[in-house]
Amino acid sequence: MLTIHHLNNSRSQRVLWLLEELGVPYDVKRYERTKTMQAPDELKRIHPLGKSPVLTEDGRTIAETGAIVEYILTRHGGGRLMPAPGSDSYWDARHFLHYAEGSAMPVLFLMLMLQTIPERAPFYVRPILAAALGRVDRMYARPQLALHLDHWEQSLGTTGWFAGPELSVADIMMSFPVETAGKRVGYAERPHLRDFLLRIHDRQAYRQALKRGGPYAYA
Ligand SMILES: N[C@@H](CCC(=O)N[C@@H](CS)C(=O)NCC(=O)O)C(=O)O
Numbered sequence: 302m303l304t305i306h307h308l309n310n311s312r313s314q315r316v317l318w319l320l321e322e323l324g325v326p327y328d329v330k331r332y333e334r335t336k337t338m339q340a341p342d343e344l345k346r347i348h349p350l351g352k353s354p355v356l357t358e359d360g361r362t363i364a365e366t367g368a369i370v371e372y373i374l375t376r377h378g379g380g381r382l383m384p385a386p387g388s389d390s391y392w393d394a395r396h397f398l399h400y401a402e403g404s405a406m407p408v409l410f411l412m413l414m415l416q417t418i419p420e421r422a423p424f425y426v427r428p429i430l431a432a433a434l435g436r437v438d439r440m441y442a443r444p445q446l447a448l449h450l451d452h453w454e455q456s457l458g459t460t461g462w463f464a465g466p467e468l469s470v471a472d473i474m475m476s477f478p479v480e481t482a483g484k485r486v487g488y489a490e491r492p493h494l495r496d497f498l499l500r501i502h503d504r505q506a507y508r509q510a511l512k513r514g515g516p517y518a519y520a
Contacts, residue, residue, distance in 0.1 A: 453475070
């Protein structure tokens with residue numbers, strides 16, 4: 302049986318959603334974050350990095366969401382959720398499959414760190430750290446995020462999906478950056494992103510994946 306090692310409230314939720322869309326049977330092994338939001342050490346027994354998601358099936362262990370998604374599509378997808386190979390939509394899908402973790406998430410992670418570091422610092426250095434890192438946030442991180450958000454909004458503009466006329470792996474991969482950024486900056490001025498979230502939250506498979514994955518702060 303295919304098993305997803307799933308950390309609560311995490312990007313691993315996407316993999317459960319993908320499996321629900323495909324109707325592939327799977328087990329979920331749930332792990333709870335520690336007080337500092339880290340994965341528990343137990344997860345390092347499954348994969349040395351101790352991050353989630355991790356997939357195990359037939360003695361094989363795969364970490365990294367993009368690789369897991371490619372494995373699932375190759376082994377269980379039967380051509381679904383990937384536009385026709387070689388088409389423009391296909392290359393858009395491959396772009397977003399890599400881009401979601403390779404370029405979009407690092408900016409959001411940076412913003413999270415710029416906020417968290419002062420919050421967790423000893424109180425006597427907090428104001429200095431908050432001022433210095435707040436400046437990095439305003440001068441670098443926020444303009445970078447705006448650049449990415451413009452790319453997403455524009456990409457959704459034609460069909461409402463990230464690659465082609467219907468839901469694909471691109472939308473599933475992009476759902477986590479879109480949800481995370483939405484919580485941070487809101488989409489009042491980005492109607493395509495706002496509608497995208499409404500559309501995916503309405504899907505039966507998305508909702509079923511939430512039931513399997515447990516509480517999720519982004520939906
Ligand atoms: N690029 C990796 C990121 C993996 C990752 O950082 N996962 C987070 C879950 S959102 C995690 O395990 N965090 C807990 C920790 O770092 O201890 C992927 O997409 O699989």
